[in-house]
Amino acid sequence: QKEVEQNSGPLSVPEGxxxxxxxxxxxxxxxxxxxxxxxxxxxxELIMFIYSNGDKEDGRxxxxxxxxxxxxxxxxxxxxxxxxxxxxxxxxxxxxxKIIFGKGTRLHIxx
Amino acid sequence: KAGVxxxxxxxxxxxxxxxxxxxxxxxxxxxxxxxxxTPGQGLQFLFExxxxxxxxxxxxxxxxxxxxxxxxxxxxxVSTLELGDSAxxxxxxxxxxxxxxxxxxxxxxxxxxT
Numbered sequence: 001q002k003e004v005e006q007n008s009g010p011l012s013v014p015e016g017x018x019x020x021x022x023x024x025x026x027x028x029x030x031x032x033x034x035x036x037x038x039x040x041x042x043x044x045e046l047i048m049f050i051y052s053n054g055d056k057e058d059g060r061x062x063x064x065x066x067x068x069x070x071x072x073x074x075x076x077x078x079x080x081x082x083x084x085x086x087x088x089x090x091x092x093x094x095x096x097x098k099i100i101f102g103k104g105t106r107l108h109i110x111x
Numbered sequence: 112k113a114g115v116x117x118x119x120x121x122x123x124x125x126x127x128x129x130x131x132x133x134x135x136x137x138x139x140x141x142x143x144x145x146x147x148x149t150p151g152q153g154l155q156f157l158f159e160x161x162x163x164x165x166x167x168x169x170x171x172x173x174x175x176x177x178x179x180x181x182x183x184x185x186x187x188x189v190s191t192l193e194l195g196d197s198a199x200x201x202x203x204x205x206x207x208x209x210x211x212x213x214x215x216x217x218x219x220x221x222x223x224x225t
Binding site: 036049088096102104 | 213
């Protein structure tokens with residue numbers, strides 16, 4: 001089992017709709033969870049981080065964490081064409097104190 | 112506050128040569144981590160430096176090395192370059208060491224080995 005798994009996509013969502021991105025992880029001891037956005041040819045940009053079970057909202061973005069089921073998700077409300085990018089999920093591993101990145105989900109917002 | 116800076120942004124080297132990449136973290140950040148990003152493998156952790164000490168390392172050969180200076184700036188060196196070393200090399204800075212804290216990436220250095 002891969003340490004951090006994401007659906008590679010592409011995920012196509014109409015403009016104005018909610019985009020839902022999911023990520024599962026294997027280390028039950030993981031405590032820190034991050035979402036990065038990466039535009040083509042650019043470096044990853046941190047957009048959300050969450051440490052506790054439940055939801056965390058920041059503007060149009062909501063991160064949801066469910067430690068019992070070992071998944072974390074990112075919701076993007078009122079999706080805009082500028083949200084089209086690859087979204088990377090990252091999780092810390094307690095075993096060796098590293099941040100492991102998923103391979104990312106490509107999101108395409110349809111105008 | 113200025114972000115993470117990396118130099119050079121682009122580099123073309125020949126197989127067998129060596130290369131040194133530089134990273135300046137966000138002011139006040141003491142941890143610098145290095146990653147290699149390729150289309151096939153995604154983002155892979157190389158090593159982390161904190162307070163001038165290598166705190167952690169990934170599964171890369173000894174040709175990949177790094178160091179950190181007292182001002183928290185970090186350099187990464189790759190010796191005896193191979194074609195497979197062609198990648199985007201990213202550094203990320205964090206306020207504290209370890210994997211629990213948010214990391215902020217620099218723009219990256221695109222290395223092409225011919």
